[in-house]
Amino acid sequence: MKNPVYTFEKLKFASFEFTCCEGCQLQLANREASLAEFFSLLDVRTFREISSEKHDDYDVAFVEGSISRSDEIERLLAIRRQAKTLVAFGTCACFGGVNSLKNRYPVEECIAEVYDGLPVESLPVRKISDIVKVDFSIPGCPVAKKEVEWIVVNLVTGSLATLPKYPVCVECKEQLNTCLFDLGEICLGPITRAGCDAVCTTGKTPCLGCRGPADDINFPAFLELVEKRGLSRRDLKEKLGFYNAFEAYPCP
């Protein structure tokens, strides 16, 4: 008997890249143990990194990267018109990412420095949701494949797909890690959204907030913490600005 609850259709899937390193898309082709199962959830219509085939009849579009050229805007708008579900995928797509560092300098200066004066078009970097409506965000630099798998499974089955609302500290404590603040570092773990299994802090590398702010964070209390521990405000600003993910929380 065909079971209407446990019979699923593959997602008509496409993946696109804009200004980025394509590392997040590469993650989709990683984690060999479940790779076959993962791709059997998808009917891949367009995905340059794994296939040369190209079709425009997709329903779900994963978009990696930020927007920094006018032709990218055109392409993105076209994707939005086709996709029923548009997923901003990776920190660049969700927040602008490392690319946003460019926005701190005059565009001409960047072009002169990087392209040695070649006539190249370059706009200030924007995140995907600045241009089009985003249905779902999967942050991370790079994204965690485990989380992507879970979200894709939920899209296929019609289950609830949500990101954790709590900060990295929860997952860091699950790993029994020593708090990096106690080791004298500034770590964005207390204000950054969990879901990464605290992979950086478990390796004793302070969190740089690639997954963006958790829900309802207490930013003033966090500033006070850095102050009280006698840690450098400059270091804090650098970390907050690294991925441009804390735009909404200006640090005085």
Place this chain on the structure above:
Amino acid sequence: MIYKVISKPEFRRFIDALVKANNSFGPRLADRTADGKPVYRFMPVSSVDEIDFDYTATASSAKHFFLPFSEELSRFRFHGSDWEQHSAYEADPVVLIGLRACDISALNILDDVLLNGNYPSPYYLAKRKNTFVIGLDHLPLPDCFCKSLAHHTVSTGFNLFCSDIGEKYYLSINSSKAFTYLKEFQTEDPSYEDNCLLTERRKLISDSFKTEIDVTSLPSILDIEFDSPVWEKWGSKCLNCGTCAMVCPTCYCYSLEERFDIDLKGASRNRKLYSCNLVDFAVVAGGHNFRPKNGDRLKYRYYHQHRGFAENDNQQICVGCNRCGRACLADINPKDVINDLRMEKDSCMICVSQSPGRI
């Protein structure tokens, strides 16, 4: 309970034999803080030399050996219109060395909540029964306040408890297993002198506490102070990070989650320890949050810890280890919060005594 004494070298031989024959965990130095303080953690040990018997307290409790941070409760396999469910409780034997009196008290409290209620948890029971617990007494840290809650000594809930009486350990043997293993080693019945040394040791521990919290009638005070501004004051400091509940030896609140396997042929039902400080703990279907403010959530944690709920006869579940206080990045700790709550009322008492009634 049977009491014995054992020389320290012989004790080490005993632990070494136990550790070598079993999957064992004990306190080890994990890190040093920026200002040089040691940070201890329960870690796997394969010989007695790896165990730090003189450790102070671990940063995180031993709770997760019994109540893992996340745990698969049940598995489903689908076929056609039907499915099969399988739940597995089996746990492998573990030896846990060096738990403090407060840690063992915490396990006794978890026993109350998870085993003695109407719905005993087979998952917890399996782990509890298959864990060989060796307790070790210690001198309190300056911020320990377990004495205020009478958890600085413990008389049940362990296999073996060791009190340091100088050249020897005074052993409280609370299981036949422990007794059988110890038969292979040289132990003696405690002499009059040993008993005196134990009394002295206990007195020393009891007299060494520097932090005291007045917990008398706290349940009633918490009920009366439900709308106290104290909650908002401390709530405004709280980072909502859940660290306190994660390191706590008794915080057991959790959430349930069901996940499809990636091949869609099965699913799992999982439990994840959750904290009442986390923003969506009290969110209900439809998105309404019954505790939208930091202060509401912080208050709720203190309610659970210090007022207690029906599941364990309205007893406080805090054991006074102050792990939450040490771990809190915002410097929120039970001593200050509870004193603040009491002060609030105490300062009110001044106005009461000056009210017209006296004139």
Place this chain on the structure above:
Amino acid sequence: MHDMRFTIPRQDMNREAFASSVPDFNRKSEIMKTDTGYKCRITNIISLTEQEKLFQLRIADPQERRIFRFKPGQFLMLELPGYGDVPISISSASSNHEFIELCIRKAGHVTSALFRTEPGMHVAIRGPFGSSFPMDEMTGHHVLLVAGGLGIAPLRAPLFWINEHRDRFRDVHLLYGAKEPSQLLFSYQFEEWKTISHIRLHTIVEHSGAEWKGSTGMITELFRDITIDAKNTYAIVCGPPVMFKFVCSHLDRFGIPMNRMFVSLERRMHCGMGKCCRCMVGSTFTCIDGPVFDYWSVMNLKEAI
């Protein structure tokens, strides 16, 4: 050196010692199924409105079916494997040992998936959990049942009970309000309730079209139509929190003692066993102390309404 003499043996898991205090709902020595559900076959699905369906379930294992007993007012956790579980109050007669009926509103992702199921498929139930309406205590009294919207679902179990023991009760009124006439659930049973059960049914809707002949307005307006012998009346109120706040204060004014008014509280229960603490209200568990509370207890609950 691995010395086997010191290897700790695997223990038997003896749950008996811990199962002694299992609540006795005629199940005696049976161990409560709290971790693994009772597998149920969906035998029928009746569409009540666009948003509400009545699911009829039958516990698959005959032995499990024999031991499953519940009391009016209790709820169970309904699980659709893979999607998760939801707390649902039981809508069928507690004397019906063959089928369980659950009235479900499509609200979240689990209930949406449940709406895609068909008869013949299987779901799991855990429970029953929670407190119940004190049907025995109500014997010899008038009964006033007040339902708003989906609140009729938990009231169906006491209604069946009253019907089966009609001679034990004096006057029974059912006041039932909904947003629109089309949203009055179980309208196909109204006649049966009125004629067979001798229940005085009063319905009211907030918004109505021309075809509606009944009353229009808020449910509290129905109180004008009835006379209550407050000293000898028990009330059961089910509906959204705002409703029972108004209704209960009305009943209070009539003079019904607060400990004779019963409400059913809704929270998002996760475990149903008073362990996960997700459904705590103040220091009370909705899942084990509730969902049925007398109004006096609810009034004293912090965060309740």
